[in-house]
Amino acid sequence: MGWAYYALQVLAGLFALFLGSLVLLVGVLFVIDRSQTGDAIRRNYPVIGRFRGLFTELGEFFRQYFFAMDREEMPFNRAQRDWVDRASAGKGNTVAFGSTRNLNIPGTPIFMNAVFPPLDDQYASTEPLLIGPHCRVPYAAPSIFNISGMSYGAISKPAVRALSRGAKRAGIWLNTGEGGLSPYHLEGGCDIVFQIGTAKFGVRDADGNLSDDKLRELASHPQVKMFEIKLSQGAKPGKGGILPAAKIDEEVAQIRGVPMGRDAISPNRHREVNDFDDLLDLIAHIREVTGKPVGIKSCIGSAEPWFDLFRAIRARGVQSAPDFITVDGGEGGTGAAPMPLIDLVGLPLRDALIRMVDLRDLAGLHDRIRIIASGKLVAPGDVAWAICLGADIVTSARGFMFSLGCIQALKCNRNTCPTGITTHDPRLQQGLVVETKEMRVAAYARSVIGEVETIAHSVGVAEPRQMRRRHVRIVQDDGTSIQMNELHPSVHLGLEGLAKARGHKRFEEALKRLGET
Structure with missing residues (x-):
């Protein structure tokens, strides 16, 4: 007691x-x-x-x-995140009791299944796509689905390592983002697309100008397959990249060539590029120095200015064209951007992609310029839709972040990411085990590619790039649907396609502006 x-x-x-x-x-x-x-x-x-x-x-x-219901959340809902999680874990993606998706919302795509689709032995894997036929070292891109630009610094060391290793396993490329090439990008042995941002991180001299010596050094890496000149991105068009000072350690500062202790803010555009002629000069210069394909990435505000690009290409010759154009939708994601730009500026990919594809085709450059679509495309239906519209390749950043374990905590800009993806805090990074996450990255990529191929087979073609606008319908305001090619007629290849375009009022005016006779 x-x-x-x-x-x-x-x-x-x-x-x-x-x-x-x-x-x-x-x-x-x-x-x-x-x-x-x-x-x-x-x-x-x-x-x-x-x-x-x-x-x-x-x-x-x-x-x-x-x-929140499964389809309610923004920017990505629970249904999307759960699909990526199951795909990344290699689990079956079958569901029971019907779709939870509301198919009456205007703008919803509905793929048109064929009455007699190809048999099992009539399927085909997607063929590699040649990019940069006029380069000394062209690139045969093996995959329709790849990893979009995420800079080392914006994302962590283990995240980059897992993406690099997973990309190699899946046979896809990894875009560096504008933060330069780190050893962790190269670690897995995957193909690399080096992005040149407006601050020239990784390829700048002491004065911040483009360095030919550093370009040659980068091009000497056999893994570096292409160079992408970033004009703007969808989440913040008109403003350069923003890396908060809290996320800049000594290694990030050394790779980027920036001081520690203050935010690394890129200019809102390349200072030496004042018009499309300057842009074509820059493309030609980088292509000559590196010998590898060079393209551009941009968010589009209107098709109007881009007529000047295609007119300039026609005047100079097809060899002057960018080898690819990455179209980033205004709904694109980022780690840090002003809300007015995220919410209000830039065309959504739904509008921008059609305009760029049609302009390219009207200019007769279908086989010369490859179109890459980027902007919240995380699920197979998103990827298939973009290919139907005319994209040759699709890239995703957020989808691969989810495969790494992102929970959409919305802390990307604070160095406090609880999953270790966008933080440089060693305590938080330890939660991201590279050996596990690389397997999830690869499984996610394979799942997307495999299910896009399934959609292609369902609509009656042997492989995804044979899909066209006629294979998808779009829900209208009254709940009925209409074929995409009726809403947005496409221009097919060759003289036959141009002949059809001349009979279409919308295309007639565009052809005149391009100088087509």
């Missing part, structure tokens, strides 16, 4: 101490809240008013787990 009584006395003392501390804390917070002048709620409702800020901060997480 003596020990029990003593234990109860100790517990009672501890409880009294806790209660006294709690009362003291509440009293201190009361005085602080009542005396501060910045927050009216806390001033009028001391202590209790603090819960409003806490609940506001936690609201997005409670909605994610408890309140």
